[in-house]
Amino acid sequence: MEKFTTHTGIVAPLDIANVDTDQIIPKQFLQKTSRVGFGQHLFHDSRYLDPAGQQPDPDFILNKPPYQNASILLTRENFGCGSSREHAPWALEEFGFKVIIAPSFADIFYGNCINIGLLPITLAEQQIEVLFSHCAQGPVELTVDLAQNCLSFTTKDQETVSYAFHLDKFHQYCLAQGVDSIGWTLNKLDKIIAYEAQMPAWQ
Amino acid sequence: MTMQPSSATTLYDKLWQSHLVDETPGETPLIYVDRHLIHEVTSPQAFANLKYYGRKLRHPERTIATMDHNISTRSIKIDAAGEGAANQLRTLEKNCNEFGIKLFGMGHKNQGIVHVMGPELGLTLPGTVIVCGDSHTATHGAFGALAFGIGTSEVEHVFATQTLPQTKAKTMKIEVNGQVSAGISAKDIILAIIGVTGSAGATGYVVEYCGDVIKALSMEERMTICNMSIEFGAKAGLIAPDETTFAYLKDKEYAPKGAVWQQALDDWKKLKSDEEAHFDKVITLEGEKIKAQVTWGTTPGQVTAVNNKVPAPEDFTDPVEQESCRAALDYMGLTPGTKITDITINKVFIGSCTNSRIEDLRAAADIVKIYLQQGKSVSAQVDAIVVPGSYRVKTQAEAEGLAEIFTQAGFEWRLPGCSMCLGMNDDVLGAGDRCASTSNRNFEGRQGRGSRTHLVSPAMAAAAAIEGHFVDLSKNKE
Numbered sequence: 026m027e028k029f030t031t032h033t034g035i036v037a038p039l040d041i042a043n044v045d046t047d048q049i050i051p052k053q054f055l056q057k058t059s060r061v062g063f064g065q066h067l068f069h070d071s072r073y074l075d076p077a078g079q080q081p082d083p084d085f086i087l088n089k090p091p092y093q094n095a096s097i098l099l100t101r102e103n104f105g106c107g108s109s110r111e112h113a114p115w116a117l118e119e120f121g122f123k124v125i126i127a128p129s130f131a132d133i134f135y136g137n138c139i140n141i142g143l144l145p146i147t148l149a150e151q152q153i154e155v156l157f158s159h160c161a162q163g164p165v166e167l168t169v170d171l172a173q174n175c176l177s178f179t180t181k182d183q184e185t186v187s188y189a190f191h192l193d194k195f196h197q198y199c200l201a202q203g204v205d206s207i208g209w210t211l212n213k214l215d216k217i218i219a220y221e222a223q224m225p226a227w228q
Numbered sequence: 229m230t231m232q233p234s235s236a237t238t239l240y241d242k243l244w245q246s247h248l249v250d251e252t253p254g255e256t257p258l259i260y261v262d263r264h265l266i267h268e269v270t271s272p273q274a275f276a277n278l279k280y281y282g283r284k285l286r287h288p289e290r291t292i293a294t295m296d297h298n299i300s301t302r303s304i305k306i307d308a309a310g311e312g313a314a315n316q317l318r319t320l321e322k323n324c325n326e327f328g329i330k331l332f333g334m335g336h337k338n339q340g341i342v343h344v345m346g347p348e349l350g351l352t353l354p355g356t357v358i359v360c361g362d363s364h365t366a367t368h369g370a371f372g373a374l375a376f377g378i379g380t381s382e383v384e385h386v387f388a389t390q391t392l393p394q395t396k397a398k399t400m401k402i403e404v405n406g407q408v409s410a411g412i413s414a415k416d417i418i419l420a421i422i423g424v425t426g427s428a429g430a431t432g433y434v435v436e437y438c439g440d441v442i443k444a445l446s447m448e449e450r451m452t453i454c455n456m457s458i459e460f461g462a463k464a465g466l467i468a469p470d471e472t473t474f475a476y477l478k479d480k481e482y483a484p485k486g487a488v489w490q491q492a493l494d495d496w497k498k499l500k501s502d503e504e505a506h507f508d509k510v511i512t513l514e515g516e517k518i519k520a521q522v523t524w525g526t527t528p529g530q531v532t533a534v535n536n537k538v539p540a541p542e543d544f545t546d547p548v549e550q551e552s553c554r555a556a557l558d559y560m561g562l563t564p565g566t567k568i569t570d571i572t573i574n575k576v577f578i579g580s581c582t583n584s585r586i587e588d589l590r591a592a593a594d595i596v597k598i599y600l601q602q603g604k605s606v607s608a609q610v611d612a613i614v615v616p617g618s619y620r621v622k623t624q625a626e627a628e629g630l631a632e633i634f635t636q637a638g639f640e641w642r643l644p645g646c647s648m649c650l651g652m653n654d655d656v657l658g659a660g661d662r663c664a665s666t667s668n669r670n671f672e673g674r675q676g677r678g679s680r681t682h683l684v685s686p687a688m689a690a691a692a693a694i695e696g697h698f699v700d701l702s703k704n705k706e
Contacts, residue, residue, distance in 0.1 A: 041555070042548045043427055043527050047671045052652045056298065056312030058272035058319050070673045101548060103428035106461065106527075107671060108650075109363040110270065111379035132397075132431060132463050133363060137379035193395070195256050206381070207283070210258060210389045213250050217286075217391055220249045220260055227484040227492035228262055228356060 026142045028203040032123045033168040034096030037086050038160035044100060045107035046134060050116040063112050064119025091164055097124045099156050105134025114138045124169050128153045139196050146190045171201055236504035238399050239466055240434045243374040247357050249391050256393035262356035264290055264386050265342045268320040269297040270361030274384035275323040286390045288328040292351055293320060295333055296341045298652035301615050301642035304335040309653040340618020340644050343367040343581035347451060348620055350480025354469035354496040359386060364581045364668065366457040370450035372469035372499045377458065397463045398508040400433040404441035406515040411701055413591060414449035415583060415685035418456045419521035419531045424511060427529035431461030436501060441515040442467060447476040448587040455582045456668050459528040468500040522568050522698050523670045523683040525556035532568065534700045540564030559672055560680050569698050575663035576612035576693040580649035583666035583686050584617030586624050592686035593630040596637045599694045606638030607696035613640045615647040651675050664692035
């Protein structure tokens, strides 16, 4: 996993609550056996006017310049709800997103993001509102500093706005170091063996 | 702060404690996984990575595979659902052979939807931790197992280590007291619960369902309840095991036998929340007040009773909910104030890991039988399919004459699979189709781009197929 230190990029505002993983990556694109090739189908039903995905919908945020190059997604509550498909964070990552900011995330989706090094940032509703209102005035470029647990941007009036965000300390460590989670666990093999030795027969 | 006896713990605490492998301070705790269920869609990348890094699969005997998500419901041939599906199914077959995993493939007598197959074979046991790369894994919580859906990176983690790093969840108790009226199903109960909590009401929580209504439910009904825990955000749903659970499991193919069964029973009987146990949140519903439910929107929380009307955005106070309502009504093509019973449908799907077990099919067939006696069958405007959850369910339903009732009334009787719940195979709705579905998600495009899903019970779906619209069945009885 790539190490996450700081990231600066354009914020794409997606003003929809309860965006589920079916919307992020519809089922017809789940028949691959590799981890690549999902980015082009991200938000397929909203992004394209036709089922074949040939005609981009000019009104969809990710089809408008400069948001085709956005790397930070700003969205609403319960983002990533529904299916456990990791294909959803794979699609977001392949499109170019490094950070997703929302007032809340669905649990499985949140864990999937951490596991692939895509940073989910939870902010208070009020801070999310402020971000949306600045995005409404024009493209916002935002910087995330993982070590400082802080994100910041400059407003149209040249004011700097900074928000601290909370991240589980171990998650932060894993993202910053690009920890191989399986390797980490395999270092505890003695504990797994000890656990297995005391399990009841029915378990 | 209320003080509580430190010894009082919840069922979740007990399951957690008995599976802790490591809790080094400053790290995510590591818990043991007893059973890993896999299918063709979310496993190939995990196998590929395992091979890439040259890692072994730690316990092949703790992993069970089935084919369910993208298989055809018209043919048992692997190629019947298209090239992409066939490639995934063959990849699963190859991986299972290579790693020594038991696979219930096409046409095997044990094949079925992963959350139907596990319980009916006795692979799902109380007091275990069960994971699967599928969000409806919470189904298995009906047996007092800690069961939850995982992503593909986690599937790989379980393959390699038989453990998972997990953050401990908060606890929620949902009590359904009293009793429900005749004709009110487990699906109505869980939809009513989600109507109260909203679609994210249990995010961060493990939910334990209790109360007299829950205790009185059969295992099939309990599975329907736990299955939809994810639909209001819960990490897992739990029901404490009791005599109903033990009677269901006894003599199942993979359930413990003889002395081990006795030892298991002794351990399982201790699996319940202590009376003084503290829950972070408690929600109480009165069974008597629960009516038959129909979703009107595009999240399972956008639900109402069948005798109600489609709401208006102004009926909500929260601006985000107002906007969600507006967008949902637009997508669903519904006008506020429309009676739910006036909504006409043209498709019916009876199936999915929520409602494709034998009791679900019996409930639907009971309704169909009444209509048949009145000389009525599936409406000319409606295409209706019934997809049993597994080959065992299919065989039993045929032996009981249920399949015959369905086909006689004009329903299509299909082969087992996930089918139209997510439409990965060719069981897909077209744009504008309106479906009464016994599945678990009414998300935009879930059953097909531009299609409209109303989540209902098997009885409601059966009645809607024949009447062409939703029906308040309680009125028919008066």
